[in-house]
Amino acid sequence: xxxxxxxxxxxLHIDKDDVWIYGTNIYQLxxxxxxxxxxxxxETDIDLPFVVSKKxxxxxxxxxxxxxxxxxVFDYERQDPNxxxxxxxxxxxxxxxxxxxxxxxxxYPMVESYQEFxxxxxxxxxxxxxxxxxxxxxxxxxxxxxxxxxxxxxxxxFDEILFERFHVTDQTLRTQCVRKFLSLNNADTLFGxxxxxxxxxxxxxxxxxxxxxxxxMISRGQYVKKEVTYWxxxxxxxxxxxxxxxxxxxxxxxxxxxxxxxxxxEIGRIELDTILKLQNEASQKAMDPFIWILNTxxxxxxxxxxxxxx
Amino acid sequence: xxxxxxxENYKNFKDKITVDFAKVGGYQFSMECITxxxxxxMLIYGRNATGKTNLxxxxxxxxxxxxxQIVNRTERNCSNADSESNRTKYSYVFQFDGEELRYEYIxxxxxxxxxxxxxxxxxQIFLCDFMHTHFEFDNLNLIGADTINIDxxxxxxxxxEESIDSEESSMYRVPFLRWLIGNGVYRExxxxxxxxxxxxxxxxxxxxxxxxxxxxxYDNFFEYLEKDNELRNFEIFLNEMGVQCxxxxxxxxxxxxxxxxxxxxxxxxxxxxxxxxIALTNIYRRLIxxxxxASFIYIDEFDAFYHYEMADNLVKYFKNNYPQSQxxxxxHNTNLMTNQLMRPDCxxxxxxxxxxxxxxxxxxxxxxxxxNLEKMYISGEFVxxx
Numbered sequence: 001x002x003x004x005x006x007x008x009x010x011x012l013h014i015d016k017d018d019v020w021i022y023g024t025n026i027y028q029l030x031x032x033x034x035x036x037x038x039x040x041x042x043e044t045d046i047d048l049p050f051v052v053s054k055k056x057x058x059x060x061x062x063x064x065x066x067x068x069x070x071x072x073v074f075d076y077e078r079q080d081p082n083x084x085x086x087x088x089x090x091x092x093x094x095x096x097x098x099x100x101x102x103x104x105x106x107x108y109p110m111v112e113s114y115q116e117f118x119x120x121x122x123x124x125x126x127x128x129x130x131x132x133x134x135x136x137x138x139x140x141x142x143x144x145x146x147x148x149x150x151x152x153x154x155x156x157x158f159d160e161i162l163f164e165r166f167h168v169t170d171q172t173l174r175t176q177c178v179r180k181f182l183s184l185n186n187a188d189t190l191f192g193x194x195x196x197x198x199x200x201x202x203x204x205x206x207x208x209x210x211x212x213x214x215x216x217m218i219s220r221g222q223y224v225k226k227e228v229t230y231w232x233x234x235x236x237x238x239x240x241x242x243x244x245x246x247x248x249x250x251x252x253x254x255x256x257x258x259x260x261x262x263x264x265x266e267i268g269r270i271e272l273d274t275i276l277k278l279q280n281e282a283s284q285k286a287m288d289p290f291i292w293i294l295n296t297x298x299x300x301x302x303x304x305x306x307x308x309x310x
Numbered sequence: 311x312x313x314x315x316x317x318e319n320y321k322n323f324k325d326k327i328t329v330d331f332a333k334v335g336g337y338q339f340s341m342e343c344i345t346x347x348x349x350x351x352m353l354i355y356g357r358n359a360t361g362k363t364n365l366x367x368x369x370x371x372x373x374x375x376x377x378x379q380i381v382n383r384t385e386r387n388c389s390n391a392d393s394e395s396n397r398t399k400y401s402y403v404f405q406f407d408g409e410e411l412r413y414e415y416i417x418x419x420x421x422x423x424x425x426x427x428x429x430x431x432x433x434q435i436f437l438c439d440f441m442h443t444h445f446e447f448d449n450l451n452l453i454g455a456d457t458i459n460i461d462x463x464x465x466x467x468x469x470x471e472e473s474i475d476s477e478e479s480s481m482y483r484v485p486f487l488r489w490l491i492g493n494g495v496y497r498e499x500x501x502x503x504x505x506x507x508x509x510x511x512x513x514x515x516x517x518x519x520x521x522x523x524x525x526x527x528y529d530n531f532f533e534y535l536e537k538d539n540e541l542r543n544f545e546i547f548l549n550e551m552g553v554q555c556x557x558x559x560x561x562x563x564x565x566x567x568x569x570x571x572x573x574x575x576x577x578x579x580x581x582x583x584x585x586x587x588i589a590l591t592n593i594y595r596r597l598i599x600x601x602x603x604a605s606f607i608y609i610d611e612f613d614a615f616y617h618y619e620m621a622d623n624l625v626k627y628f629k630n631n632y633p634q635s636q637x638x639x640x641x642h643n644t645n646l647m648t649n650q651l652m653r654p655d656c657x658x659x660x661x662x663x664x665x666x667x668x669x670x671x672x673x674x675x676x677x678x679x680x681x682n683l684e685k686m687y688i689s690g691e692f693v694x695x696x
Contacts, residue, residue: 011674065688099675099691100682268678305676 001111002073004152005300008235012304014069020062022052026074027082030091042094048072048102070102073297075110078132078283085280093273098303105297106272108279110136114241114295117146125248125257128290132283148241151234154221155182161213166204177201181218182230190224191215239309242298246270249299252278252292267302311348311508312606312636313410316401317368322361323664324390329365331636332405335655335670339679342629343656345636348405351629353652354640355687356660357696362640363516365660366608369638370514371400375415375423375485378510389419397424406504413487413505423483430501438486453502455494463489511605515596517589517612528580531595532567535559541569547594551623553587589615593624606636618645625651647684657683659695667695 006014024032029052033041036051048070049062064070072095077083088106095104107113109129118124129139143149158178162168168177180197184190194214198207218224223233249270251257259265275294283291301308311331318326331349343351356362368388373379389396396419404411409431416425428435435453437446445464450456466484496502535541536559545557556572557579570576571583580588593612597604613621621643628637647657647669654670654677661667670677672692677683686692 013674065685068686068689068691097680097682099686099689305674307676 001114001152004155004234005238005298008231008238009301009304009308011308012300020049020067022056024052025080025082026072026077026088026091027080027084029072030087042090046094046101048095064101069098070100071098071297071300072102072104073111074104074106075136076106076108076132076279076291077110077136078291079135085284089273089276089280092276096272098300103300103303104272105299106276107297108291108294109139111295111297112140112143112149113293114245114298115143115146115148115152116241116293116295117148121244121247122257124244124293125251127293128282129293130288130290132289132291148237151221151237154217154230157217158182158214162202165213166202166206166210168202168204173201181214184218184224185227185229185232187219187224187227190219194218238298238301241295242301243309245295245298246302248292248294249275249296252294267299267306270299272296311346311405312369312402313348313405314401314403315369316399317365317371318399319389319393319395320368320398320400321364321388321390322359323364323368324393325664326399327365327664327666329369329638329666333655333668333671335653335668337649337653337655337679339649340651340653340656342633343653345634346405348636349656350633350636351625351652352636352638352656352658353625353646354638354658354660354666355642355644355647356640357662360660360662361664362660363610365666366514366610366638366640368400369606369608370512371417372402372413372509373512376488376491376506376509388417404505404508406501406508409501411501411505415485423485426486428487436486436490440483450490453490453494454496454500455490455502458490458494508605511603513596513604513607515593515607515609515612517592517609517614527595529567531599532559532569534599535569536561536567544594544598547627548587548590550627551590552617552620553590586615586617586620590620590624604632604635604637607632607638609637609639611641612639613641613643613646616643618643621646622651644684644687647687649679649681649683654683659692661695665695667692 002019003016006012006016032051032055033046036054037044037046047064049064049067053060053062072091092104092106095102097103109132116124116127118127131138155178158181159174162174162177168174177197180201181194184193186193191211195211198204198210198214204210221230221233223230226233228236243265246265246267247259248257249272250263250265251259253269253271253274275296279291279294283289313330313332315329315331316326317323320327329352331352332347334344334347334349343349354362354365370379371388388398397416398418399414399416401414402412404413412427412429414425414427415423418424424439424441426436426438426440428437430452433449433452434446435449437444439445447458447460450458463484463486491502491506494502535544541557541559545555548555548557558570558572558576559567560570560576561567569579571579583591593609597607613624616624621641622645625639625646628635646652655668657669658666659669659672669683669687669692672695673686675691
């Protein structure tokens with residue numbers, strides 16, 4: 001998802017080759033921080049890349065000053081046996097600057113929530129997840145097959161088809177082809193364009209079948225019809241989704257989902273720690289516990305520059 | 311105040327470099343860095359040898375035109391060494407109480423004026439193209455200078471031309487602006503008076519910890535300190551900057567003066583002060599002696615000898631004591647790169663290819679008050695502009 005986000009918003013200047021990903025669980029990370037800095041770590045200046053590299057790649061230590069952006073993206077995961085409201089709140093209030101110590105984004109209930117594609121804004125604003133104690137796979141099922149998910153998966157689908165159906169084994173070649181497909185934006189010349197991409201680049205049997213199949217898939221996607229590339233189209237989708245989630249975040253925070261339409265939704269007004277507290281309260285109720293469905297990691301975009309949503 | 315300065319083909323700046331004091335962002339913090347909606351306090355960073363000192367000297371060149379100072383005494387050639395042209399073009403835009411004044415000129419090796427032009431509020435006042443002996447003086451009445459004797463100016467200039475082969479020809483052409491200011495009679499609120507005031511109160515300070523300056527310089531300073539309370543003021547200044555000391559000034563039998571640190575036995579000040587204290591003293595001396603009402607100060611490597619806290623204090627001192635002055639400081643001290651002290655539109659990076667960019671324009675990221683600019687600078691956020 002991040003890779004797609006960075007492709008759609010090149011203004012962030014994030015080169016995928018410079019991205020360093022470290023997978024962990026938030027409580028494990030919490031323990032690693034305490035181990036390195038002690039119980040009063042919250043009073044100190046944490047160097048997160050140092051903490052994680054020391055553990056995972058002790059021969060190749062990395063430091064905060066090596067990174068322009070540090071993002072911590074985690075799922076809420078109330079069902080985790082290590083879940084601790086106190087710890088997660090501490091982390092949320094500490095990690096609030098991507099350019100410095102790092103910015104923590106917690107997704108409710110998990111990162112896939114950005115794929116929610118409701119019929120109306122109101123439907124989305126009131127949408128809750130009623131099973132805070134169930135593992136993520138249950139939620140995943142719910143967002144399966146939304147329009148957004150299909151679009152997000154499109155590059156992977158292209159790649160899969162090239163690999164499985166037409167046996168293109170060269171990864172670089174596949175990636176090249178996929179990128180070319182995604183850059184198409186002219187419905188009138190679509191058939192010819194697809195033909196030349198396949199003929200020029202690949203040596204596959206049953207070319208006609210392949211051309212037909214890709215033509216079908218690409219023309220079904222809306223982007224070529226709108227004369228924009230896949231990334232331009234996705235950028236617009238993301239812009240809409242981000243604005244929707246920002247409105248919901250403010251709504252949760254103010255206990256009011258029916259905000260006046262003139263109320264200015266600004267990233268600066270969103271308080272992620274307040275939202276976390278309210279999510280904690282809602283999800284631990286004895287009767288009808290729930291979590292507001294909300295994705296915060298997409299706020300990377302407006303946090304970087306509010307103009308990117310225009 | 312200086313609104314914009316441009317220079318082209320000057321030393322390491324082959325292309326045009328612009329210092330735009332009018333490019334003020336909408337930040338609502340560190341407002342003391344802004345004066346009359348122009349940048350009042352500017353901090354320039356840049357790798358070594360990017361031309362931070364050259365830039366300051368270039369800005370001071372206008373003082374030479376008015377005969378106030380010889381800016382580059384030793385150098386005959388100011389143009390870029392890779393450039394085919396040996397002409398350097400300077401452009402200044404000033405803003406005085408809502409009026410805008412633009413003064414541009416071109417100098418050729420070795421410092422010969424070949425073109426000069428003055429505009430006020432988009433009205434050309436005069437133009438002197440010495441190379442093509444083309445002159446326009448039609449609008450001098452707009453500044454109340456229509457009584458200026460143009461013929462005499464032209465004569466002086468022609469005389470120079472005639473004696474071109476003689477030794478005296480090294481006396482360069484008198485800029486018409488200097489002639490205009492020197493020979494005109496202006497109302498007190500005239501823009502020409504404001505211009506002259508501004509330029510004569512511009513100063514360039516290089517900070518060294520070097521005590522080996524002409525002795526007369528320090529004699530003047532000591533004499534100044536002898537005036538009522540001035541020694542005490544100097545002491546307060548040092549204390550404010552974090553140098554804890556008490557001072558005493560004695561007049562020696564031979565009439566010389568000497569400043570001491572007050573201890574059980576007196577310790578001579580200059581022989582014993584740390585390089586940081588000496589550097590600080592040099593700044594103080596330059597700023598205070600003569601009670602100049604500084605309009606524009608370019609302080610090169612202003613904090614080279616200071617602890618970061620002292621540098622911080624000094625910037626605050628400038629903000630408090632020189633609110634109306636435009637002060638440009640160059641530094642390598644990234645501790646000062648904060649929103650508490652400065653702002654992203656007043657922090658500049660001078661790049662190796664001669665561009666000056668404010669931090670807020672050196673990234674597509676929206677810079678906010680909470681950002682740790684120093685950390686961002688070190689981790690390479692602005693690297694494309696270095």
